[in-house]
Amino acid sequence: MAWYLVVLCVLLDLTVTTTQKPGAAASSCPAADDVIAARRLARAPLPNRCRRCSAKHDMPARTFVIAGAIADAASAQSVMQAIAGVSAQADEVVALMDATRGASSLRAASAARLSSATRAAAAAALGTSCRGEKLERVMLVHQLTGGGGGGANVASAVDAMVRLSSGESIVRVQPSTCASGGRGNPSLPSTSSAGYAFDSVAAAGRGGSDACREEMAKALSASPDIPRSSALADAPVCATSSDAVSVSVIVQYFRRPSIVRTLAQRIASTARALSRRKTRVEVLVNLDSQGSVALWYGSLGDSVEGYLVESGNVHEIRAYNRLVRMSRGAVTVLLQDDDMPPTRPVWVSSALRLLESRSDIGLLGGKAGTVQGGKWSGKYSPSLGRRLPNRLPLPSSAREPKTRLPLLFTTLVNLAPFAFRRNEFLGMGGFHANYSCRGEAGIGMDYELALRMWKSGLKVGLYEHGMRHDVGDSGSTGTRASAAKWRMRNEIESRNTALYESSFKGFYLNHLKARGGGGASRLGTLRGMSFRSLSPVHKLVTAANDALLSGKAS
Secondary structure, eight states, X not given: OHHHHHHHHHHHOOOOOOSSOTTOOOOSSOOOGGGOOOOOOOOOOOOGGGHHHHHHHHSOSEEEEEEEEEOSHHHHHHHHHHHHTTOOTTOEEEEEEOOOSSOHHHHHHHHHHHHHHHHXXXXXXXXXXXXXXXXXXXXXXXXXXXXXXOSOOHHHHHHHHHHHOOOSEEEEEOOOTTTTTTOOOTTSOSBOTTOOBOOOOOOOSOTTSHHHHHHHHHHHHHSOOEEHHHHHHTSOSOSSGGGOEEEEEEEEEXXXXXXXXXXXXXXXXXXXXXXXXXXXXXXXXXXXXXXXXHHHXXXXXXXXXXXXXXXXXXXXXXXXXXXXXXXXXXXXXXXXXXXXXXXXXHHHHHHHHHHHHOTTEEEEEOSEEEEOSSTTXXXXXXXXXXXXXXXXXXXXXXXXXXXXXXXXXXXXXXXXXXXXXXXXXXXXXXXXXXXXXXXXXOTTHHHHHHHHHHHHTOEEEEEOOOOBOSOTTGGGSGGGSSHHHHHHHHHHHHHHHHHHHHHTTTTOOOHHHHTTOOGGGGHHHHHTOXXXXXXXXXXXXXXXXXXXXXXXXX
């Protein structure tokens, strides 16, 4: 429900209140998603080139959740053909891949084969999406079972898939005896408390047989569409206290295989180190390019718990929003695929300590932070790791009084890392989905969220984490892969800058731009501005940093 409130707010400019008090401390088990109401998002129309398909993509009528794990090509083919017989072009499919059996050395290859077979079956059966892509509306989920998570748990995975989905209603599908060669799936009940109908197909033969497909299609046609609110009520973030996760690390990945193993090893070592401190970590990776599943699964499968999600090039805004909903951690840390964490877990542990110490902090950024008016004006980046060129280090005097960790409050912060409380992010409405079309970069989405946090009464800060940025081939891939993509990136940045400047007019003003620009040469002028002349958000930033310098908590 929270997702739809977000989209309705965008389209209709409605005001919706949140049920969570701003700055509330993170609980050990986040609230159920159906009681987190999204706040009002500023009106921001999608670019013209994707308006026709936006509602169909971001608010599909139905999501088919393939509840029983797909174990082979035959079951994938049967399920996709059955769904094709009853679904519309805009419907969404979320399928669980069953690669958890057998020796660990075989699971990565098994995951890749299942993924390839399922994508082929989906492409053949389901046709293209509204914007002409074959696999845009199909997400394949691989469960990671290491890290002390207790092994494969299909019921837990299904709950996560329901939270990941976007459909107004949910239909759960279970490939059982005929679709899996008689093996079935004993991990799931025949029905759920929310009234989901699981097919109990009894036809003989392998999953690819005509009889099996007909029986599955018949059972699927008789399955009820469950309203999203009821589906979420039956898919709690934590069913029991033992399900509680402290931190969810979420990675957005697109075709940068050269750094995957090192990146995965750093994430896994952090999870192991924090687990020794009784801090449970899960890892969720969005494989936006569909592929590289064997590489990621082989690197993470036995060391952490969480999920790999193969998406159809939805890009960062929608990927992060979806995986935050899917996650269970009270605190979320976002990474991009060209960020390299340090060998020590400081990039997570420092964020946790700051968020636990300060309930008034809503967002911590790690790449860079900007203040554009008042005594703290400047562009900053952390000193640990590798500071970005032409950026100032965090002042040595700027420390959080209780933890004594480096911290500077800034008007704007850049991804990544980002750290926040899951419920607050969802309650704020997540990243603004209209800041990009699907499959395009969301330049400015981080600035818009930072301004929204400040305006809601929460603070935004830059912290030290020891991470290196822009590693690998980031300079020649993604938005830098070609001159055309770079032009598109700049167009998106210009458009979205105008959007957030307009949305927060009267609250935010780029004082540097208002004075004609000039960069570092104007820094002295900006720092000499009187407090009275600052825009409201810069007054908040100035007051917050003055309190830090004086050793006060707020």
